[in-house]
Amino acid sequence: VYSAMDPDVQNMAEDVFEKSSILRANQALQAGFFMMDYDGRVLAVVGSTSEKTSNRLYNNAIDATLQTGSTQKPISTYAPALEKGLITYSSIVSDEPLPNWFGADKPGPSNWDDRYHGKVTVAEALRNSLNAPAAQLCNLLTPEQCYVFLTQKLHFTHLNQAVDSHSLAAMSIGGLNGGATVREMTAACQICGNQGKYYMPYTYYYVEDQECNVIIDNRNNNGTQAISAVNAGVINKLLTYAVNYGTGTGARISGWEVYGKTGTTDNDRDSWFIGGTPYAVAGIWTGYKNPARIT
Numbered sequence: 001v002y003s004a005m006d007p008d009v010q011n012m013a014e015d016v017f018e019k020s021s022i023l024r025a026n027q028a029l030q031a032g033f034f035m036m037d038y039d040g041r042v043l044a045v046v047g048s049t050s051e052k053t054s055n056r057l058y059n060n061a062i063d064a065t066l067q068t069g070s071t072q073k074p075i076s077t078y079a080p081a082l083e084k085g086l087i088t089y090s091s092i093v094s095d096e097p098l099p100n101w102f103g104a105d106k107p108g109p110s111n112w113d114d115r116y117h118g119k120v121t122v123a124e125a126l127r128n129s130l131n132a133p134a135a136q137l138c139n140l141l142t143p144e145q146c147y148v149f150l151t152q153k154l155h156f157t158h159l160n161q162a163v164d165s166h167s168l169a170a171m172s173i174g175g176l177n178g179g180a181t182v183r184e185m186t187a188a189c190q191i192c193g194n195q196g197k198y199y200m201p202y203t204y205y206y207v208e209d210q211e212c213n214v215i216i217d218n219r220n221n222n223g224t225q226a227i228s229a230v231n232a233g234v235i236n237k238l239l240t241y242a243v244n245y246g247t248g249t250g251a252r253i254s255g256w257e258v259y260g261k262t263g264t265t266d267n268d269r270d271s272w273f274i275g276g277t278p279y280a281v282a283g284i285w286t287g288y289k290n291p292a293r294i295t
Helices: 005-019 021-025 068-085 123-127 131-141 141-152 168-173 182-192 229-245
Strands: 032-034 041-046 092-095 117-123 204-208 214-217 259-264 270-276 281-287
Touching: 005 032, 005 041, 021 259, 068 123, 068 131, 068 141, 068 168, 068 182, 068 229, 068 259, 068 270, 092 131, 117 123, 117 141, 123 131, 123 229, 131 141, 141 168, 168 204, 182 229, 182 281, 214 229, 229 259, 259 281
Parallel strands: none
Antiparallel strands: 032 041, 032 281, 092 117, 204 214, 259 270, 270 281
């Protein structure tokens, strides 16, 4: 088996987890990390904060199906809205509630600051991770179109078709009935940094049998065009703005071009960041085995 992992990157990722003051202070807190380059090569995976005691253990980056929260907005709503011509980089969107969001005569969704801001630019909506504009766009697109985009273009496999495909909350702000893995979210966000192409992640280049015949080969990992290169550039610029001036400022690296999106779920049970540089894209999730507010 000719592994695709980058040992240096893998060791660095494990070292960060091992030395994290946050994880040391709260040993019940779990995490999952996944990193790949822009042709699908998986560079590093960290599947747990616990010490490895055997092989094929449960992996938080690969196996855990999670609520995605706001991290999902660029790929489930803004990307297909760009593709459909509903918005451009400089579009004005409505930060106002939709009627009947929580049932009859109960509008929503609310924003993190419990305020609505009227007409805002797309850049402002993503920079401040506003929920209402994402819901408004999803309503225009329809949840069904967003679901098709996620499953057919970006290869999400853990969503609940019966529920999520018809749910504004699921498709716009990540309130999923099913879920997504860190691997799926990271692979989806690669389109923001590689001119809109999706490559299936691979962990080995090829496999030979005992007679040196290649029996599995990932070296010709041809990607597919998920969104246009132009729209991928727009998403990249929007998410760079979010890192430099918005909710993702903690990911800034001096002298580097970094794009990304933060996300939390209801009651702060899940914390996410998915982002990239010109060289690679990575995602990290933190939370508890039994969902609870992160403290």
